[in-house]
Amino acid sequence: MSKRPTDTELEILRVLWASGPSTVRGVHDVLSQDRNLGYTTVLKMLQVMHEKGLVVRDTSQRSHIYTPVESEKTVQGSLIADLVDRAFSGSPSRLVMAALSERPADPEELAAIRALLDDLEES
Numbered sequence: 001m002s003k004r005p006t007d008t009e010l011e012i013l014r015v016l017w018a019s020g021p022s023t024v025r026g027v028h029d030v031l032s033q034d035r036n037l038g039y040t041t042v043l044k045m046l047q048v049m050h051e052k053g054l055v056v057r058d059t060s061q062r063s064h065i066y067t068p069v070e071s072e073k074t075v076q077g078s079l080i081a082d083l084v085d086r087a088f089s090g091s092p093s094r095l096v097m098a099a100l101s102e103r104p105a106d107p108e109e110l111a112a113i114r115a116l117l118d119d120l121e122e123s
Contacts, residue, residue, distance in 0.1 A: 021067040
């Protein structure tokens with residue numbers, strides 16, 4: 001990932017990951033359901049994200065189509081690796097313990113965590 005996305009850029013990326021390649025209008029329509037956000041603000045954000053290398057833009061049609069450069073999993077992995085390094089001295093276990101202490105997981109999430117740990121131990 002060329003640059004770490006801001007919180008607003010992550011919101012836009014989440015829309016693109018969920019909806020697929022989209023126009024500014026499509027992204028704006030989704031984001032404006034939860035908050036008052038101007039069309040030109042979304043346009044400017046997507047232009048900045050294009051300059052940063054977070055999205056690519058297809059200009060072959062009248063309405064430009066924006067697509068994320070990286071997958072959701074790749075971006076999340078980069079953000080987590082950065083967080084582990086900066087806040088937890090490179091310790092994934094400290095991250096997990098802090099996360100679960102701060103915001104306890106529900107039973108389904110705990111079962112998924114146990115299954116992941118079991119798989120990691122078997123590998």
